[in-house]
Amino acid sequence: MTRELERAYLHGHTGPALPPPAQATVRELAVLVVGYKNPDLLETCLRAVQTHLPDLRTLVWDNSGPDYPGMAEVIGRHPDVDWSLGSANIGFAAAVNALAAKAPECDLLLLNPDAILLGPLAGTRTAIAQSGVAAAAPLVIDGQDSGDRSRPWDVAHRDRGLVRALVSKAGYAEKLRRTGLSDLYPAPPQAVDGYLTGACLAISRDAWNAVGSFDEEFFLYGEETDWQHRARAAGWQLKLVDEQGVEHTGHGTVAGDPIAGMRSRDLLRANIALNLELNSNVHKADLYLAGTSLLDRVQRSARKERAARRRVGAAKPSVVFTTNRLVYGGAERQHVLLGTELDRRGYEVVIACMQRFGPLVAEVPSSVRVVRQPWWAPAIDLGDGKSVLVTGDTNTETGFATLWRRSGKQRRWLVGSHIPPEVDRPTYSRGLAAAMRRADGFVALSPRHWEEANAFQNVGKRHFVAPNGVESVAALANVAPRQPVDGVPKLVMLSRIVEHKNPHLLVEALDGLRELPWELSIFGDGPDRERLEALTPDDLRDRVHWRGWSPGPAAALSDCDLLCVPSRSEAFPLVILEAMARRIPVIASSVCAVPDMLDQGHAGALVDDITVEGWRRALRGLLEQPQTWPALGDRGFDRMREHYTIEAMADAYEAAIADVFA
Incomplete structure (x- = not known):
């Protein structure tokens, strides 16, 4: 699989980026800010936006989590901001994508929550209105620098390769900026052949629509670099604008939090490697990772930081x-x-x-x-x-x-x-x-x-x-008993759709039970889905529903009376535990750990004969007695609560760890 096809398959990109149009579309500009804790910095950021860009729509996605201390006061002082609140941390890339979708007719101004706007950005806004310009950035003043040490054009970088990435990691980018070994320019560039950092980055909506959204695999860091690489590959330009933009000091949102700072550095390192992999090959990514590990061990400053953590x-x-x-x-x-x-x-x-x-x-x-x-x-x-x-x-x-x-x-x-x-x-x-x-x-x-x-x-x-576990003891404390099956029994299968998972066998088994009431939903996707789905008889389409990808077990099992696991090969199917944790009865092929999981048939129905006839007989017995299903689900729940919690899994591993050191 080529890198382009892999990217499209993994991250939802439908095809190569489109080239720039002959004429740019004139649009309003929307300010997008992704907040993460540190409400004081966010307050300062929003005040500066209110001062210099008072007429623009501002949208904030807060990744701090529900009810983060001090955030309610910031929200109250900025009622005109379009707030997206209360979610878990979905990452910077996903949050930007969500905000961009809320302003579909606007050009975008990405602004870090620890950046302080210094002017109205007239030149930057003019730049992205030009045809063929994907993104533009103003000059950035480093809050920690002063006088001659400040180089505000360092928001622009040369195209990053393996050597330049390692030079930057080693701390020699400044000394080598006059050579081709550094990703820093010796003077403000006329054309940016790499990327613009995202502290204050204006993006043309024409380019956003043509190139696609941020790749959410990056989670935090590197997403804007990747996006700009895709844009340049399609013929779009990047502009560094000679105007005062923002004051910004890196990693401000995690300042004073060593644990969050460590996660931030680990994400940055991994995502530089991911950029190298997507834009070149995995070998360069691995060499970068190995090289940074070596630098951490041989450089004096890196050794001190490493020892401290x-x-x-x-x-x-x-x-x-x-x-x-x-x-x-x-x-x-x-x-x-x-x-x-x-x-x-x-x-x-x-x-x-x-x-x-x-x-x-x-x-x-x-x-x-x-x-x-x-x-x-x-x-x-x-x-x-x-x-x-x-x-x-x-x-x-x-x-x-x-x-x-x-x-x-x-x-x-x-x-x-x-x-x-x-x-x-x-x-x-x-x-x-x-x-x-x-x-x-x-x-x-x-x-x-x-x-x-x-x-x-x-x-x-x-x-x-050491069996796996999927829920904590506390989460199972208030799981209510299931009610008797009301109406047509709803059967569910949830798995990756490959042949050995046997969705077609399940459909064929149910095909011979048309006289009994049932309805089947098959959740999941995979390489064999199209072929196996085509085996479903046309006159069963009103009873067999291929639902496709599910965001998780909660969605697939929300309307389920019986979970079916017809696989001919499994190790320890976690979907069984997900059902047991919800008191949903289970019928499963008797493979590998499944008999142990279902207590040899006491906590769920086992199918030893993994054929169409074997499954048909077992399903008939259950479908003819749906009144027994709640009790079967209760026995599965009791089994799960006793043996398959997260705490039980950790207990087993703790015992193994203690034993190997005994």
Whole structure:
């Protein structure tokens, strides 16, 4: 898959950016501000907007979270602002996209909440009204600089490559600005061939519509750089305007908060790498990440900063989780939930992504570090004491662990398996199995999972059982009993749509039960959806609904009487726990950990014969007795509450960690 197609598939871009039109459209300008905590800075920012741009529409998205202290007073003093409030932190890119959608006929002025407007920006507004100009920025005064040290044109940067990114990280961009090794210009540029920083950035609506919105994978930092790269690739121009713009000092919103500052630096580093990957290749991204890790260890100033953020002499071992990407799925979500709970219990926790970040980074508390690190450079800053690495059973994570494990005597490694075991042959390659045997323990999801994983090859002499969990004990305290099925029973399947998940088998099984009342909704998307959906008989379309992608289990299960999991291959399907946590009864194929999850059929219906006839018989038995479903859902809920909470998962991992250090 090309980078362009991957970007379109992952981030919703429908095609290449369109070239600039022959004539620009004259539009009003809207001011967009994304707030994050620090209401005093936001107040100062909005006062300056009111002074210099009093007639413009101003929209603010507050990422601080509900009822952040001091924010209500700022809102009260600015009633004319269009406020978007109360959401969790959705990230800068997503917030800008949401605000831009609320002002569809306007050009856009992106203004940081820690930036102070110094004038009416007449030149900047004129610049984006010119045909072919995608974005323009005025000069930025650094609040920490003074006199000759201030270079307000440094808002403009040369095109960033691997060498320039590393030079900037090393702190030599200023000294080398007269060479091609620096991303800084020696004098105000006539044409910007890289990007303009986003502290005060005006964007043409024509360009926004042609190029597309910000890529929300960036979450924070790098999104405006990526957008401008796409715009320039389509023939648009960037303009640096010689007028006084704003006073701005970087990272103002996290000043005085070392934990938030650390997350900010980790996001910046990862998103510079993401820009290099999208604009060049993943190898340059990995070289940048490895290079910055090396610089942190050899530069004196970096060593001091690194030492200051390490927890020395911690009573509990540090815990590192690895994953390829923080995308919605099984193991990735569990690492976030488990890491958050262990962090709450006093462990130093780091999540290391081998490839890229992902949308789940928004759900990780700032006290849990999230870093991007290539598998072949396993350099993670930790305290001076014991540490344990928890990996998946992939090649990249195992390679990372093998190198990491050799670098310290007080290091331990646990393999947290999540790949569905093969039932008739070895699951792992010979080399991967041999590498995993060097771990200090293999963590299985259930007793049956361990039996199947170890049936055809030796994956480790010491093993632990630590089932996943999806809800906290507190969240389950007020789950009301389900009412009897009223009307036509609503069946739901929620999964990635690939053949081994068997949505077509479920439809064919129900096709033979037309005389019974039922309605099926299939949620999810995937590479096999079009082909498998086409197998649904036309005269069943009023009863079988392919709903497509769901934003999460809550949406898919909101109107569900029975969850169906017909897969022929699973390890530990979390959707079963999601249903059990809502007292929704479950019917599932008897594969891997599923019988353990459903208490051998007491807490849910098991289908041993995973064929159309086998599923049809099992469904008939349930559909003929819907009055039994609430009791089945209650037994599943009790099972989940006892064995599959986040706390139970953390208890099991704590026991395993203690054991490997015993």
